[in-house]
Amino acid sequence: MSAGGERSVLLVGGSSEIAVAIASRLAADGPVRPYLIGRNRDRLTEAAARLERAGCARAEVALLDAGDLARHEGAIASAFEHSGGFDLVVIAVGVLGAQQGLDADPTTAVEVMRVNFVGCGSLLLHCLRQLRAQGGGSVVVLSSVAAERPRARNAIYGAAKAGLDALAQGLADAYPSSGVRVLVVRPGFVRTRMTVGLAPAPLATTPQAVAEATVRALRGRAHTIWVPAGLRWIFAVLRHLPRPLYRRLPL
Numbered sequence: 001m002s003a004g005g006e007r008s009v010l011l012v013g014g015s016s017e018i019a020v021a022i023a024s025r026l027a028a029d030g031p032v033r034p035y036l037i038g039r040n041r042d043r044l045t046e047a048a049a050r051l052e053r054a055g056c057a058r059a060e061v062a063l064l065d066a067g068d069l070a071r072h073e074g075a076i077a078s079a080f081e082h083s084g085g086f087d088l089v090v091i092a093v094g095v096l097g098a099q100q101g102l103d104a105d106p107t108t109a110v111e112v113m114r115v116n117f118v119g120c121g122s123l124l125l126h127c128l129r130q131l132r133a134q135g136g137g138s139v140v141v142l143s144s145v146a147a148e149r150p151r152a153r154n155a156i157y158g159a160a161k162a163g164l165d166a167l168a169q170g171l172a173d174a175y176p177s178s179g180v181r182v183l184v185v186r187p188g189f190v191r192t193r194m195t196v197g198l199a200p201a202p203l204a205t206t207p208q209a210v211a212e213a214t215v216r217a218l219r220g221r222a223h224t225i226w227v228p229a230g231l232r233w234i235f236a237v238l239r240h241l242p243r244p245l246y247r248r249l250p251l
Contacts, residue, residue: 006031006057009088010079012123014061015043016092018142018190021211023090024054029215034059035083037075039066066093066119067111076126080134088218089127089139093120094161101155109156116160121167128171128180136179140214141168143186145226148235152247172223185214187227203228 007026011019014036026032034056038044041063048059060082064075080086095115097108124141131137147165150158165184172182189204205227213227226232238246 006033007088008033008035008083008086009090010035010037010083010086010127011047011090011092012037012076012127013066013090013092013094013142014038014059015040015047016090016094016142017207018187018210019090019092020047020050021207022140022214023051023056025208025211025215026088027051027055031057033057033083035079035086036061037064037079039063066115066123069119069122072122073126076123076130080130085134085137086131087137089131089137090142091120091124091127091139092142093123094142096157099154099157101152104156112156113160116157117163117167120164124164124168124171128175128182131180132175132178138181138183138218140183140185140218141165143168143184145186145188145231145235147186149239149246169224181223183214183217183222184224185210185217185227186224186231188231203231203234 007030009023009026009032011023011034013019015038023032023034032051032055034048034051036044036048036059041061044061044063048061051059062075062079064071093115095112097104097112124139127139131139141164143165144158144161146154146158147161150162165186168182168184187205187210190207190210210227213225213229217225226235238249
């Protein structure tokens, strides 16, 4: 892991605006050496340049598709070996789509489930194994408030995020003495390129706000946060509404 006060950070889904915002926010507190993994070299290169401008060290970049499950173990192991380990891993892999439910393109629906749960879950497993092997570290898992209770308008995306959320929390609870901390972050609607063209939901937020809340939580002992924080109490109510009432809400 890093020496001399520098924090080594692995961004899985390295072109994610939220992941980049988290690393940039960390750089405001001290030196950060980022390593970016993603499927699009141009976007990774652009993200690395943004991180440099934010004060991070020059980023290493590696290509990996979340759907290429056979390469996950080797790619994550290579990243840890090349960097000498990581203090923090941010899992920020995800795609949005299939909002039409049963009327969505079947291929798109399966892709949303495959990337957001199977692919992302596989990457999480390999990162957690590496962190445990090195003796500790932290992992941030970007979930969604959609994981709390999937809604009719995004049932497929919500169900996939619910699977990832449950996996992250369950693994954290299974290995409390491993030295590895798991922080699950559940943002609401975030204004990013992934949500361009969609009508913002109430309490819509930004990558920078998610980053600020995440870095603040990493200083404490939280295992789950909602962004904005008020969504926690809103979904505490929504989670327990009877289904006939819940399905009538304009969510």
